[in-house]
Amino acid sequence: MTALHRPISRRTLLGGLAGGAVLAGAAGCSGGSGSQDQPAPVPTDGKVIGRTDLEIFAWSNGPTIDANFKKRVDLFNQDHQGKFTAKINFLPYDQYWQKVQLQYAANKPFDIYYWDVQAYAHYKKGLVFDEQPVIDTTAMMDAAKYPTNLYDPWKFDGKNLYCIPENIQSTALFYNKDHFDEAGLDYPDATWTWDKVVEVAPQLQKSSGGKVTRWGLDIGTLGIWWGIQTLAWATGTAFVDKPLEPTAFQMTDPKVVESMKFVQDLMWAQHIAPRPEERADVAANNGGFASGAYSMVPGATWDIASYNQMKAKWAMAPMPTYQGQRVAPYWLGGWVIPKKSGALTAAQTFALWSATTFQKQMAKDHDWIPIENAARDSSDMLSGMPDGFAETMKALPQARIGDIYTTNMQQIFNEVFGPNFDQMFNNKLTPQAAAQKMQDAATKLISN
Amino acid sequence: MTLTRTEPVAAPSDGPRGERPKRRRSRMTRNQALWCYLFIAPALLGLLLFSLGPMVASFLLSFTSYDLLSAPQWVGLQNYVGLAEDTLFRKSLSITLIYGVVSVPATLLIGLLVAILLNGKIPAMAFFRSAYYLPSVISGVAVAMLWKWLYNGQYGLINTVLGALGIPGPAWLTDEHWALRALIFMSLWGFGGTMLIYLAGLQGVPKELYEAAQVDGASRFRQHLHITVPMLSSVTLFNLIMGIINSLQVFAEPFVLTPNGGPNQSTLLLSVYLYQNAFQYLKMGYASAIAWVSFAIIVVFTLLVFRSTPMWVHNETSEER
Numbered sequence: 001m002t003a004l005h006r007p008i009s010r011r012t013l014l015g016g017l018a019g020g021a022v023l024a025g026a027a028g029c030s031g032g033s034g035s036q037d038q039p040a041p042v043p044t045d046g047k048v049i050g051r052t053d054l055e056i057f058a059w060s061n062g063p064t065i066d067a068n069f070k071k072r073v074d075l076f077n078q079d080h081q082g083k084f085t086a087k088i089n090f091l092p093y094d095q096y097w098q099k100v101q102l103q104y105a106a107n108k109p110f111d112i113y114y115w116d117v118q119a120y121a122h123y124k125k126g127l128v129f130d131e132q133p134v135i136d137t138t139a140m141m142d143a144a145k146y147p148t149n150l151y152d153p154w155k156f157d158g159k160n161l162y163c164i165p166e167n168i169q170s171t172a173l174f175y176n177k178d179h180f181d182e183a184g185l186d187y188p189d190a191t192w193t194w195d196k197v198v199e200v201a202p203q204l205q206k207s208s209g210g211k212v213t214r215w216g217l218d219i220g221t222l223g224i225w226w227g228i229q230t231l232a233w234a235t236g237t238a239f240v241d242k243p244l245e246p247t248a249f250q251m252t253d254p255k256v257v258e259s260m261k262f263v264q265d266l267m268w269a270q271h272i273a274p275r276p277e278e279r280a281d282v283a284a285n286n287g288g289f290a291s292g293a294y295s296m297v298p299g300a301t302w303d304i305a306s307y308n309q310m311k312a313k314w315a316m317a318p319m320p321t322y323q324g325q326r327v328a329p330y331w332l333g334g335w336v337i338p339k340k341s342g343a344l345t346a347a348q349t350f351a352l353w354s355a356t357t358f359q360k361q362m363a364k365d366h367d368w369i370p371i372e373n374a375a376r377d378s379s380d381m382l383s384g385m386p387d388g389f390a391e392t393m394k395a396l397p398q399a400r401i402g403d404i405y406t407t408n409m410q411q412i413f414n415e416v417f418g419p420n421f422d423q424m425f426n427n428k429l430t431p432q433a434a435a436q437k438m439q440d441a442a443t444k445l446i447s448n
Numbered sequence: 449m450t451l452t453r454t455e456p457v458a459a460p461s462d463g464p465r466g467e468r469p470k471r472r473r474s475r476m477t478r479n480q481a482l483w484c485y486l487f488i489a490p491a492l493l494g495l496l497l498f499s500l501g502p503m504v505a506s507f508l509l510s511f512t513s514y515d516l517l518s519a520p521q522w523v524g525l526q527n528y529v530g531l532a533e534d535t536l537f538r539k540s541l542s543i544t545l546i547y548g549v550v551s552v553p554a555t556l557l558i559g560l561l562v563a564i565l566l567n568g569k570i571p572a573m574a575f576f577r578s579a580y581y582l583p584s585v586i587s588g589v590a591v592a593m594l595w596k597w598l599y600n601g602q603y604g605l606i607n608t609v610l611g612a613l614g615i616p617g618p619a620w621l622t623d624e625h626w627a628l629r630a631l632i633f634m635s636l637w638g639f640g641g642t643m644l645i646y647l648a649g650l651q652g653v654p655k656e657l658y659e660a661a662q663v664d665g666a667s668r669f670r671q672h673l674h675i676t677v678p679m680l681s682s683v684t685l686f687n688l689i690m691g692i693i694n695s696l697q698v699f700a701e702p703f704v705l706t707p708n709g710g711p712n713q714s715t716l717l718l719s720v721y722l723y724q725n726a727f728q729y730l731k732m733g734y735a736s737a738i739a740w741v742s743f744a745i746i747v748v749f750t751l752l753v754f755r756s757t758p759m760w761v762h763n764e765t766s767e768e769r
Binding site: 097098101102104105121122125127211276277278280281408410411414418419422423426428 | 713
């Protein structure tokens with residue numbers, strides 16, 4: 001009997017298949033890593049690296065922004081006819097980073113994907129190029145044309161950009177003009193302090209049958225860690241010693257605790273803003289500010305696109321000053337291109353085109369705020385935008401990054417900030433106790 | 449073509465006349481084996497590639513530090529040691545056990561009671577059976593969304609009804625003291641599967657036993673206590689084991705109703721904690737260790753239940769002997 005015809009025993013067959021399955025699994029368990037500072041190849045002389053058909057991935061931001069993204073991709077395809085074709089795919093945010101990470105694990109990363117703080121881990125693992133040489137081929141580093149000082153937090157190695165920024169976001173106090181008109185009150189403006197907000201909010205509140213039907217104020221973004229941190233910034237301190245790879249948390253700093261107490265008091269001591277359960281009810285019932293349930297809310301500029309659909313008249317003002325100071329947060333939006341992008345040149349071209357040529361159209365779309373100064377200050381941007389927008393943008397040069405970049409930050413958000421702020425907002429922990437718990441737990445996690 | 453062979457097998461022969469049938473038999477046997485493997489291959493490959501393979505891979509990963517972004521690094525028992533010291537894991541485990549200890553017996557009890565009710569002669573029987581079973585076939589996410597509305601503190605149906613009765617309804621999903629109770633209460637809604645299996649079991653209980661009990665003057669309650677319950681004990685065993693497994697794996701409902709482990713992590717069930725570690729913190733090795741500890745707990749509980757069966761499972765075969 002030849003070896004070819006030797007019958008395979010069941011044990012051999014099963015063992016072989018199991019071994020094959022494990023090997024196949026193990027082979028897939030490697031995204032590979034490289035050095036962090038590898039510069040991206042600069043597209044020159046029309047040389048194309050990778051495919052010309054580009055697959056773009058972003059998370060869904062609602063119908064208005066998604067539709068604008070699609071139009072942007074159509075415009076890119078028109079501008080690059082015969083050279084590149086792009087297609088955009090939207091994923092729900094809660095599945096987005098799983099998919100990005102699993103693609104890396106399968107060694108087939110997306111061609112290009114939209115940035116959020118999770119992508120910092122991809123830089124740390126050496127999975128993304130230093131895009132500085134590519135960015136240097138444009139006017140993006142010209143301080144007269146772009147807010148280059150705001151790029152600094154994205155220079156993860158202290159020198160170079162690893163993602164390509166294209167838009168900028170900040171926060172503002174949004175208010176319902178109809179409510180103010182009805183109450184005969186002046187609109188908020190850049191001179192408003194938080195004390196003024198506390199004074200005015202009860203005058204805007206409405207009740208019926210023992211239940212508040214309209215709140216003068218909602219804590220809005222002050223209910224998120226970075227929102228409270230803006231108050232701490234105003235007092236001269238911060239949650240961490242530095243936003244990029246922090247080495248120490250400063251939650252127990254008396255000024256930080258005071259900021260936390262201020263927000264808690266809005267809900268519990270003064271009760272001029274809904275408490276967590278009341279907020280949940282409003283959110284489930286009619287959606288908050290957009291539906292007229294709140295007269296004022298500290299919010300982020302990425303909400304502008306959805307607020308533009310409101311029937312009521314609304315506007316925005318710079319965030320009220322806290323203890324005499326105002327420090328606005330900002331966030332950069334942009335693109336991450338993996339080293340193993342299958343369409344590297346197309347991806348770089350799309351990201352750079354978005355940050356340069358497309359900026360004028362971005363200003364007209366009124367969804368994202370262009371990073372290019374001229375586009376951001378253009379009449380295209382300002383016409384149709386709510387009152388107070390231009391004033392709010394004036395705070396950008398002094399703004400501070402609203403992120404913290406360290407690989408285990410997601411765990412700190414979920415396990416430390418989330419539950420302890422929740423407890424504090426529910427008045428089950430004093431700000432001092434919450435700060436102490438966060439300080440201890442976050443310090444432990446950051447040292448791991 | 450038949451794959452089974454019924455004709456008598458020829459005796460082995462050393463002589464030249466015996467060689468031919470032996471070779472033919474051998475070829476036939478090989479052919480049959482080939483066909484057999486061909487037919488079972490899809491199922492076998494599916495099992496190996498999509499169940500056994502990932503299980504073995506996750507077992508190996510549980511001894512590694514693996515962040516999805518770079519190759520796994522062998523860390524030995526570090527993940528398991530980490531679990532022993534992880535207070536959040538212990539909290540998650542105790543929440544899961546509380547969930548299981550309450551929801552599994554409660555689901556069994558409700559399933560049995562409703563099955564007994566629906567086993568009688570009542571009008572619109574088919575409608576009631578379908579209505580009670582319906583929640584079991586609806587997707588977990590859809591059910592969770594529905595209950596999210598029911599549990600709304602101010603406008604939800606539950607608190608509206610409670611309010612009408614003069615009882616102030618709690619903040620079901622945002623109060624840490626109520627969130628887990630809310631999840632357990634919601635889990636009872638899915639008793640349809642348990643009920644259906646009990647209903648099938650009830651068809652097999654001999655009527656004569658009830659008739660004899662009636663003659664002896666037993667009340668309905670006593671009839672069910674001394675006939676129905678023991679006669680359905682093997683069905684209860686099945687439902688109990690499935691219930692234990694399901695309760696240790698429940699994910700969609702807590703994930704949708706109380707994201708990120710709920711208020712003060714009061715609904716951080718094991719599966720949610722596993723998910724967070726795997727996909728939010730990129731600790732796939734640690735998450736794999738959680739999965740294997742969870743599996744070990746299921747095995748231990750299942751073995752304990754099996755070991756206890758002589759005390760409470762009615763076994764006709766053994767009694768007939």
